[in-house]
Amino acid sequence: MLTKLTSKSFLVGLAITIFVIGLNYIRVDNVQKLLQRVEGILYDTRLLATLSGKKRQFDEQVIIIDIDEKSMREQGRHPWSRSKVSELVTKLMDAGVVVVAFDIFFAEPERNPVEVVLAKNKHLPVQSRKQIQRLADSVDFDKEFADTLSNSEVVLGFLFDDSAQTAGQLPKSVIDWKNSTEQLSEIGTFQHVLGNIATLQSAATGAGFINSVPESDGFIRKASLVLNYQGQLYPSLALEAARVYTLADSIQAQSKVSGNRSWLQGLSFGSHFIPTNEKGQIFIPYKGRERSFPYISATDVLNERADPALLNGAVAFIGTSAVGLADLRTTSVGVQYPGVEVHANVFEGLIHPEILPVELDVTLAIVFSLLLLTGFLLAILMVNQGPGRILLISLVSFLLHVSINWYCWWVLKISLPLFQILLLIALLTAYYGSVGFMSANVNRKKIKSMFDQYVPPAYIEKLIHSAKGVELKTERREMSVLFADIRDFTTLSEQFTPEELSEFLKEYLTEATSIIFDNKGTIDKYVGDMVMAIWNAPLEDENHAVNAVISALNLISLTHQLSKRFVEKDWPKIKLGIGISTGEMVVGDMGSTYRKAYTVLGDAVNLGSRIESLTKYYGVDILISSKTYHEIVKHGVICIKIDRIKVKGKLNVVEIYQPLGFATELSDDVKADVLLHEKAIEAYLAGDWQAAHEQLLLLKQSANLPITFYSILLERIANLVENDDAKDWDGVYTHESK
Structure with a gap:
């Protein structure tokens, strides 16, 4: 390190x-x-x-009243008369809309038609002019709109713009911001505003700015909820609409102060708290692409063609999507996105803060x-x-x-x-x-020197190629696995000094590994005295079951040779128990990002371990699964069936066998006993106790095949007969320990 x-x-x-x-x-x-x-x-x-894919839905219905091309065709070009706007608000309120928010501001008064007539007809007699003047109040559309506003819940828009001269009026700020003039803040500050005329603003429920906050690339991803104007914070259109909707009297700005600096932390109104950045901005919680909210053409409202179900109980944002009116924005979800819908998204986020990205x-x-x-x-x-x-x-x-x-x-x-x-x-x-x-060449040499003693040379080459990009991917494959364990190793190890134990294991494992390598096997791992080896991975081996069994037979021969050498060193003899299983396994590089191992997993692997542990019980050196047996008999390997069992933790019945060797290597006496063994096992499994008993006794006396095993079967038969369990006999013996 x-x-x-x-x-x-x-x-x-x-x-x-x-x-x-x-x-x-x-x-x-x-x-x-x-x-x-x-x-x-x-x-x-x-x-x-x-x-x-499914747009979010809340109890609050937020809709867009769109002054679109259709509205301008039917109602005339924009801007409309305040009388028409007043009619629009009235019909929305009559339809059950609870709050109306204008993404529009009214910075100039609408000229009274009477004044227009009088200005165009200065030659009229004084009496006529007075009579016409009396009509002025009846066509004062600003007053008409103001009267409508005073009887409705309406939020007007206004625009902060330092490139213009201040016009119109701002309402008293509804934001409680405890910040002294000496404290510096990151909140955007403006000196000029385009507000609404006093007649309308004083009649409206509230007002909010409609400024957008594009980033340096021109995209609108955030929205300012507050901006500073002459030392007072003013809310955005969406924030003010949310305040009015929730019946909150004011908005509290929560700041963190350090020295002469102030950092805005968030805004609260009613029961809602909205965390913001130090500039008073939030990420806009876009619902989807353009028109994710219901759009209703303004002319359909005026002509009472709108769906009443959409209007009743809704919050309506009035704006325009018409290209000619230039209120289209570049946003994360579209480059021709109506600005009014940006406000709708922000409003929904303010009413449901849980959807706001923080x-x-x-x-x-x-x-x-x-x-x-x-x-x-x-x-x-x-x-x-x-x-x-x-x-x-x-x-x-x-x-x-x-x-x-x-x-x-x-x-x-x-x-x-x-x-x-x-x-x-x-x-x-x-x-x-x-x-x-x-340094790839150097690394490949290091790989070769590092793994030479653990895997076959062909595997080394594959590892080297994997360093160039070929991975030993995890896959399912038909394989054979071998477990070899020294019997009573714990007791045996107590007879050695630590140095002798290391030498003992080195000599045994070196010889055992050589046998496995010679038969195309790969060492999976050493665990103390236990050797786990696999066949048919990473290199393909069609005869993997046979090679595994040959390795097992050679390992047993090795123990006889080693025992002779060990006796000369005053070391104890060794005896192995070997289990082999064949079946589908998951093989590949497995582990963590810190350490991996090329290994196998699966039920067939677990079975190999289980049957290895049963070799001592049956008094045999090697046990193989039925799948292994069916693979190797085709190659002339003679086996005897040992038992039909259920291993602990498994419900499936498994037949286990002991391989004896190739037919060409066995004596005639052994072959004869193999035939007698087959008859004895058939009688035992069929419940023919007398025949099985007689044949097992003959086999036990012969001593060519496992004696301990036959004693076990004779004892079982005696217990079955004595306990009258024969009627339920299915030939399966269940092992209660691993």
Whole structure:
């Protein structure tokens, strides 16, 4: 570890990490714009990918009253007379709409038609002019609209714009903000506003600004809920509509103060608390693409063609989607997105804060920590690795960070930046990958020297090729597995000094491994004295069952040879128990990102271990499964059936066999006893106790085949007859221990 931490490659990795972290503090516009642009693209991708196919639904109905092309064809060009707007509000209220919010402001009074007539006809007699003047109040459409506003729940829009001269009037601020003029704040500040004329504003329930907050790439991803105007905070249109809808009297701004600086933490109204960033902004919780909310043409409302069910109990945002009126925005979910629908999305998020993505005030600290930790870990993990391993580490790191980022977004509703972390992973991968590629030949030699003693040479070659990109993928395959265990090893080991035990195991395992290698096997693992070997992976072997059994027979012969040598050293003799199973297994590189092993899993593997443990019970050296038996008899291997059993923890019946050797290697006496054995087992399984008893006695006297095993069967028969269990006999014996 210390060598890694002081290596040149590790230090370069740290330098790359520091460089990526430093991008946050490089105050160069082009650099920051590039970072924001790419981060914005990732944000948009994540948002679009996680938009539900089924749009969210709440009890509150939010609708858009659209002054569209159809409305302008039927009702005339925009802007409409205040009389028509008043009629629109009246019909909405009559239909049951509870709050109306205008994405429009009325900065100038509408000229009275009487004044127009008098101005055009100055030659009229005084008496006529007075008579016409009396009609002025009846066509004062501003007053008509104001009267409608005073009897309705309506929020008017206004626009902060420092490039224009202040016009219109703002209402008294409804936001309680305890901030002194000496304290600096990150909230946007304006000096000029385009408000509504006093007649309308004083009659309306409230007002909210309609400003949008595009990022440096022009996309609208966030919405400002508050802006500062002459030392007072004013709400956005959506925030004010939410306040009116919830019947809240005011909005409280909660800030954190340190010295002469103030950081906004969030806004509360009624029972709702909305966390914001220090600028008073939130991420817009887009419901979907354009027209995710119900759109109703304004002319359909005026002509009473709108669906009453959509209007009753709804909150209506009045705006326009007409291209000619230029209220279309570039957003994460569309580049021709109506601005009025942005307000609708924000309103729904304010009423249901649980759907709002949160931007934590410690986001920069989190990103700094993640970059530092990721850079440090990747530098440690990638140092001295081959290109394939580096790519794997990079992929795991990439997936891990993307998964964490998307989990925070999807489940926790927390938005975290992602681009810099992905950039760091890419740069470290490129650097360490190039270093690893240049040292590939050296690494391949290290692999060969490292694994020569554990796997066959052909497997070494495959490992070398895997360093070039070929992976030993996990797959299902028909295989054979062998378990070989020294009998009573615990007792035996107590007779050795630690040095002698190490030498003893080394001599045994070296010889055993050589036998397995010679028969195309692969050492899966050593566990103390236990050897686990597999066939037909990673290299294909059509005769895997036969090669496994040959290895087992040779291992038994090996124990006889080793025992003679061990006696000469005053060491105890050894005896093996071997279990072999054949079947479908899952094989491949398995484990954690820190350590993997090429190994096998599956029921067939477990069966091999179980039947190995039964060799001592039956007094035999080798036991194989029925699947193994059926594979090897085709190759001339003579076996005898030992039992039909259920192993502990399994419901399936298993037949187990003992391989004796190839037919050409067995004596005639043994072959004769094999035939007698088959008859005895058939009689035993069929419940013909007398015949089985007689034949088993003959076999026991012959001593060519396992004596202990025949004693076990004779004892079972005696118990079955004595306990009168014969009528329920199915030939299956259940083992209660592993």
